[in-house]
Amino acid sequence: MTATTRVKLSFMMFLEFFIWGAWFVTLGTYLLRNLNASGTQVGVAFLTQSIGAIVAPFIIGLIADRFFSAQKILGVLHLVGAFLLWRASKAPDFDSFYPNILAYMVAYMPTLALVNSIAFRQMQDPQKEFAPIRVLGTLGWIIAGLTIGWLNWEQSNSLQATFVMAAGASALLGVFSFTLPATPPIKRGQSSSLGQMLGLDAIGLLKNRSYLIFFLASIAICVPLAFYYGFTNPFLNEVGMKGAAGVQSLGQVSELLFMLAIPLFFKRLGVKKMLAIGMAAWVLRYLFFAYGDGMGNYWMLILGIVLHGVCYDFFFVTGQIYTDNLAGEQFKSSAQGFITLATYGVGMLVGTLLSGRIFDSYQLTGGTHDWRMIWLIPAAIAAVVLIVFLLFFRERNTATVPTEVAYGSAPSLAEAG
CATH class of the missing domain: 1.20.1250.20 (MFS general substrate transporter like domains)
Incomplete structure (x- = not known):
């Protein structure tokens, strides 16, 4: 793997988990304070993660593995995600917020598998090469949390900004994904059962x-x-x-x-x-x-x-x-x-x-x-x-x-x- 490829994959991992950590950790607080949601509604909002996890295999199995290069799908999903996060930040109540975050998680959860797929396909020895790249994802999550704390968004009741920040990072990763190494589908023409x-x-x-x-x-x-x-x-x-x-x-x-x-x-x-x-x-x-x-x-x-x-x-x-x-x-x-x-x-x-x-x-x-x-x-x-x-x-x-x-x-x- 070239140094340029390593840097690109590391930056991809950093942004992938920075995006998630930028809004997910404080979601419950935001819904309770800003949208006056009930505990049940908070639970329903976090349920979108499970729905996204269930839908993800269909997107990966039906599209990414057969028809389009993984880096292109990653780019499209994050650009769509940026738009949905921005819309979620403008929602005045839970009823208008929920459809946006549900659609976002359906788009985001498959990207967790896509970034791994893109990274592994560039490696000759994943056992040695993957860990130093994947660790940038954890660092991205940490930086997101520290940023929210440093800017005092929780105490100043400004958590709406977390979605704007995540949307910006998602748009950046969406554009950046098209510069990642080509990762063509590996099961073109093959069929899999449900x-x-x-x-x-x-x-x-x-x-x-x-x-x-x-x-x-x-x-x-x-x-x-x-x-x-x-x-x-x-x-x-x-x-x-x-x-x-x-x-x-x-x-x-x-x-x-x-x-x-x-x-x-x-x-x-x-x-x-x-x-x-x-x-x-x-x-x-x-x-x-x-x-x-x-x-x-x-x-x-x-x-x-x-x-x-x-x-x-x-x-x-x-x-x-x-x-x-x-x-x-x-x-x-x-x-x-x-x-x-x-x-x-x-x-x-x-x-x-x-x-x-x-x-x-x-x-x-x-x-x-x-x-x-x-x-x-x-x-x-x-x-x-x-x-x-x-x-x-x-x-x-x-x-x-x-x-x-x-x-x-x-x-x-x-x-x-």
Whole structure:
């Protein structure tokens, strides 16, 4: 890979996740404050991520893999996305905001796979070359959060500007995409069934009892995950944390550090302990949030954010490795698509709808909330999932670590930390 190509791919990754981090982290706060949305409506807004994740395989499978070069589709989707984000910033109420953000997520979610595809196609040794490029994506997310905190948009009630900033970055990436290396379709003239596009041809993995337990646990753990996505930023702002979006970027720093250490932990602990530690971290994180505050227990809020690296890497990255090892060469891609559809599709769908209703149920007079109860509920759900997993999961195979998975080739949808 030439130095020019490396710089272009790194800039692509930076903008890809800067765009997402620029508006997604503070979405709940924006909807509650600026559009007077209910908790249920906030949940419905975050549900667009799940809808986008379900639609993404169709766009990739039907269009990108067969008819048009990936970099051209990436450019068109981001230009369309820039327009939709700009329209969303002008929406006066939730009813006019929602269609724009729904259409945007349908356009954006496929780009997560496209940027990986473009990057991998330029590499001769992805195990060595991908990580230094992909890490720019995490840096982009961090810079977005720090920018929001530095400009004080949360405290000054100026979060509308986050959509304008994201729209500008999306337009830039849209234009820039047409300068990326050519990535022509690799399945031109081939046909795939609906089941293949959704990864359903890997459903045979569920015949393995332990994998079935892991699969169900993955769906269930995404229910408390939805609470974190939707309501962490409103919570931190309500309890008085200054520059909450910037502080939340500590979660991405933690994720990056733990991801680099995954191979070492994986070798020493194995699959079951890694997955269990990840789920236990979710329980602990929500307990920190339940009993933390903006004064004497401020440290609990910080630790809850920093635990993001353990929560995501130990469960989701380990799960990707476990799935990859069980699937075998024939079903590797299908298996990853299958677990993604189940978690970010089904699990997050249930979680976003439930979290919004719970948030509304514990609203107090004066616009405040009983955050202790709001956080204890996902903590309890995660604890139940952990107990069931420990009782029934049996680790029979020693998995090896595919370096490109361990170092983040799959897009982290838990980047919202």
